[in-house]
Amino acid sequence: MKLTIEGTPREIKNVLQAIGGSKEHKIINSLKEIDTLANTALSQANQALEQIIQISAHH
Structure with a gap:
């Protein structure tokens, strides 16, 4: 591949920054999706733990 600018x-x-910015984006x-x-x-997990605690408290 040959690219000429x-x-x-x-x-x-500006073009090179746009390319780099796209990767960063x-x-x-x-x-953000992983977070x-x-x-x-x-x-x-916290909701499940709360349910377990509530069930355990009633027994």
Whole structure:
């Protein structure tokens, strides 16, 4: 593959930053999704623990 970018130094810099920013954006979104999933799992685990504690308290 050959990629040629023509333009002023500023234009080239902006294009390269946009490409890099896109990768960073995908990584950040992936981390946010992982964080959301982890928080959901933790919330569900806490709810299950509360139910176990309530059941145990009644016995």
